[in-house]
Amino acid sequence: MTAVVEVQDLRKSYDDRAVVDGVSFAVQEGEIFGILGPNGAGKTTTVECVEGLRVPDGGRVRVAGLDPVADHAAVSRVLGAQLQESELQAKLTVREALELYAAFYPQPADWMQLAERLGLIGQLDRRFGVLSGGQKQRLFIALALVGDPRVVVLDELTTGLDPRARRDTWEIVEDVRARGVTVLLVTHFMEEAQRLCDRIAVIDQGRITALDTPQGLISRMAGGTVISFTPSVPVELGALPGLVSVEDRAGRITLRGTDATVTALLSLLARQRVTALQLRVTDATLDEAFLDLTGAGK
Numbered sequence: 001m002t003a004v005v006e007v008q009d010l011r012k013s014y015d016d017r018a019v020v021d022g023v024s025f026a027v028q029e030g031e032i033f034g035i036l037g038p039n040g041a042g043k044t045t046t047v048e049c050v051e052g053l054r055v056p057d058g059g060r061v062r063v064a065g066l067d068p069v070a071d072h073a074a075v076s077r078v079l080g081a082q083l084q085e086s087e088l089q090a091k092l093t094v095r096e097a098l099e100l101y102a103a104f105y106p107q108p109a110d111w112m113q114l115a116e117r118l119g120l121i122g123q124l125d126r127r128f129g130v131l132s133g134g135q136k137q138r139l140f141i142a143l144a145l146v147g148d149p150r151v152v153v154l155d156e157l158t159t160g161l162d163p164r165a166r167r168d169t170w171e172i173v174e175d176v177r178a179r180g181v182t183v184l185l186v187t188h189f190m191e192e193a194q195r196l197c198d199r200i201a202v203i204d205q206g207r208i209t210a211l212d213t214p215q216g217l218i219s220r221m222a223g224g225t226v227i228s229f230t231p232s233v234p235v236e237l238g239a240l241p242g243l244v245s246v247e248d249r250a251g252r253i254t255l256r257g258t259d260a261t262v263t264a265l266l267s268l269l270a271r272q273r274v275t276a277l278q279l280r281v282t283d284a285t286l287d288e289a290f291l292d293l294t295g296a297g298k
């Protein structure tokens with residue numbers, strides 16, 4: 001596997017306050033890599049150092065082997081960044097924006113094809129200022145892809161979108177990856193990270209507190225397996241392996257533990273001839289793992 005984005009011991013301070021404090025990660029070619037963290041954690045600062053928009057105080061950043069600050073022009077040919085709303089004139093039509101941005105690149109993608117893939121064909125002659133939130137986001141994705149990049153950085157892509165538009169956008173991101181583009185995704189939405197990302201770096205107060213697959217993040221938290229059931233008769237559970245907590249709400253029992261807890265519980269119930277009514281075994285959500293892994297839950 002080749003790392004297309006490498007960040008080693010990245011440091012950035014504002015007014016003597018470290019907002020990125022020794023962040024290291026490597027994004028493999030073809031991966032959707034998520035950066036997740038509470039407000040002010042340093043996510044945007046980190047990706048802006050990757051984009052060459054901010055100069056790090058320390059550490060090393062490479063995009064396709066290039067330094068985003070020293071080799072800025074070369075990096076902008078391999079890396080597509082999502083614009084912020086303020087960066088596009090309201091009067092520009094979708095067609096003009098696509099033409100304009102395509103002209104920045106020596107070998108742009110076919111923007112008409114991009115517009116078609118992103119469902120923008122019907123919007124080509126409409127001005128940016130009158131587009132809906134979802135249409136604007138589609139245009140931003142198209143503009144990030146118009147240089148035919150190897151890596152695309154998407155920051156808070158679906159903030160402000162309704163659930164339908166958010167799901168449509170996720171499909172577009174999956175389609176982008178299916179075409180071999182590496183995606184670096186900054187998000188607040190756990191569901192989005194869980195659905196899209198191959199791996200996630202959880203950042204809190206400028207440091208990475210965990211880096212794993214979504215499933216790995218969930219299973220590393222204590223009590224990652226949730227078991228709930230209603231016993232046919234009252235039951236004495238005693239000590240079960242891996243058990244983290246027990247809750248009894250009007251006869252419905254919820255346990256948090258591990259796979260070993262489930263196995264031990266089932267044999268205990270069988271021995272006591274108790275039936276577990278409406279038995280459900282689920283994984284904790286990434287939401288819960290996130291709160292466990294950042295100061296946000298404390």
Ligand SMILES: Nc1ncnc2c1ncn2[C@@H]1O[C@H](COP(=O)(O)OP(=O)(O)OP(=O)(O)O)[C@@H](O)[C@H]1O
Binds near residue numbers: 015040043046
């Ligand atoms: N140009 C700047 N000058 C001073 N402080 C800054 C500057 N840019 C960012 N900060 C501060 O650095 C910290 C990290 O900001 P950053 O935007 O990287 O966080 P974030 O994780 O992306 O947050 P959010 O999820 O809220 O967008 C914040 O406390 C922010 O106020």
